[in-house]
Amino acid sequence: MSTTLAARRTVAEVLDHVWENRSTIQGRDAYVMMLLALGRENPDLACVATDMDYEDHFAAELPRQYVEVGIAEQNMIGVAAGLTVAARPVFANGMSPFVIARAYEQIKIDVAGANLPVKIVGTHAGLASGHYGPTHHSLEDIGATRMLPNMTVVVPGDAWEAAQATVAVARDPGPAYLRLGRLATPTLYGERGEFVLGRARVLREPGRVVFVATGPYPNLVAAEAARELAAQGVTAGHLNMHTVKPLDRAAVLDAIEVAEVVVTIEDHRAVGGLGSAVCEVVAEVGGPPVRRIGVPDVHYDLVGGEQYLLRHAGINAANAVARAREVLER
Incomplete structure (x- = not known):
């Protein structure tokens, strides 16, 4: 993430910036900008990552709210669930094909079953990493997560919605799966509007x-x-x-x-x-x-x-x- 993007300070400023650039910003960048703004606003928010380079911006500014576990998705989910003893909410970040399929048992038991405020964020969803082949396709994640109790499943339609959805899942008390792609896409919206979980x-x-x-x-x-x-x-x-x-x-x-x-x-x-x-x-x-x-x-x-x-x-x-x-x- 560039210094310019990371320098956006507040939730409102990030929303304004993403709206103005909604067709050129990647949804995952809009998410990361908003996560950092939310972390500044809420010192109890924690971020756990699996070698996703988030330390370049989040850990540099908020090191006490950040945990890097390396490429270990199953371990990350257990760490994120455990962190809820002291932190709420906890965002657990990884590539969608691995953070869901590889760690499904941990998500089922430690997060959904326990109804903990862990927000699992999967980037490179769908066929976004199709250039790596079927190991990197994420085509079962919506079905897998929507079957779990207590789990909210959100798939933003563009960068603007990704920023809004990040705020919404952070403020929702339960577990959630936020599904993001890889590349910037044209916006769906010509006017700013309200985002409400569960409302099309x-x-x-x-x-x-x-x-x-x-x-x-x-x-x-x-x-x-x-x-x-x-x-x-x-x-x-x-x-x-x-x-x-x-x-x-x-x-x-x-x-x-x-x-x-x-x-x-x-x-x-x-x-x-x-x-x-x-x-x-x-x-x-x-x-x-x-x-x-x-x-x-x-x-x-x-x-x-x-x-x-x-x-x-x-x-x-x-x-x-x-x-x-x-x-x-x-």
């Missing part, structure tokens, strides 16, 4: 179709698909479901009052994640068909850039439009 953001009012997306690229796909359908004369809405757990049931139920088809979009396996969560709600009330767009249920052993892998998996606007139209036209 309506980016386009539902019509015959409603796209429900989580995360940066899936939301960009949903926005493009909704515009394409509108150009074809088909009304289409777009919900940014930034909180996968607790899911905003009311937003889904409102949408399906008018929608003839729901299309979910996520950079996660098509089973277990957002699509499954939405299906659970729709099925309970006998709602319209749901079509899930995500990574196929296969060993996705490709190596490539994030955009290439997303397109190859069908996480693109053309597929989203096609999946919606196949229901409308049958």
